Amino acid sequence: MSSSRQDQAFEDTPLHAKVMVVTGGFGVLGKALGQHLRARGARVALLDRAETTQEKVNDDGDMLALGGVDLTSVESANVALRQVAEHFGRIDGLVNVAGGFAWETLEGASLATWDHLYQMNLRTAVVASQAILEHLFAAQGGRIVNVSAQASIKAALGMGAYAASKAGVARLTEALAEELKDRGITVNAVLPSIIDTPTNRADMPEADFSRWVSPVQLASVIAFLLSDEADAVTGACLPVSGRV
Template sequence: MARSVIVTGGFGVLGNAVAAAFAARGDKVARIDFAPSAKEPLAGALDIGSVDLTDGQATGAALDEVVSAHGGIDILVNIAGGFVWETLEGGSLASWAKMQAMNLTTAATITQLALPGLKASAAGRVINIGAGAAIKAGMGMGAYAASKSGVHRLTEALAEELAGTSVTVNAILPSIIDTPTNRADMPDADFSTWVRPEAIADVILYLASDAARAVTGALVPVTRGG
């Protein structure tokens, strides 16, 4: 049976790979993004652009559009977010608030508003994107890692909150993702050790599947390249 899947940050490299993976198995996919439009089309996808996921009213309107088109919400994959490398001494305190908003508030906002639909599903799934870098933050990673650590704690707390429901809540903790932006930023790195978006999508598909029905509150490292 086709499920209703929402992928936030769905116009980006990872979001597009995840959305395409669900679409390939016949699910009904909605891509929600802050950008106005997707660079890569996805056949059959419902694309909703220009959505500020820290804005409850705008987020609620996007969810209403998904429910109207797809009949409900079964799976929410929270990929929307951002990154900054900045030392505390040489950086801006505004970056801490920006990372919190982009990485944590976006996930908390849409998840809270989607909960009624997810709980009405026979097998609701929330899958967040955390970060391996939030386990042990390196220099310049403070603001980013702090926000992603918040995603980890959101995942754990919400999994316990929803323990008596049909909904599971888990997070993926990738290492460096192999994207064009990361390659441009780190041209001398060994790209073969980086995690491909399609590999992350495979893990997300598993967590969204019935086979993972007993897995909740997990922070799953995804670190192997190739």
């Protein structure tokens, strides 16, 4: 499809011409979300700590991949977001996908696990959200969507560190929504159960994968929260639990 015909096809889509930043953009969910948002007319920047993505990013100018971004670093986050703003001319939204998981009981565990999951799951969301604000203020509005987890509501065995970090993401969502509610910026979170990824399938081979949440299903909910249709929704922590 030519670029002009593609632009025409995107004109009536919910996120037409909006610029969305996805952290953790080279992972399974990040890549699925980037493709989903692009299909809905958004221009998308994928940010990741990894240097490169294994999959080709389209070269039509509306999908940008930035590797080597350390989102635990304020300086690194600010540099990356300024690159995005320079490339697209503006930024309209942020999705904090970056994060990780570890299973470990407290007995005999290392505090390093708690520190590591805090860094990956909560600090990255705090740093990226803080860095995006100047750009959303310049755009006179915008969207922030965080990926928390069902475990933030009730933790299972061995999930104390993970659940605590994801509960921090949920509380960040609520506090930031209150802070920004009169600035034209909404802040919401999705709380998935088990996401259907190759890693989760390998770790739980006996599970019924059909009950899990697919990356595309989760991306659809996130895309709604980024859209104009979700303008009245802020401070929500929305369970996306499939049939788990």
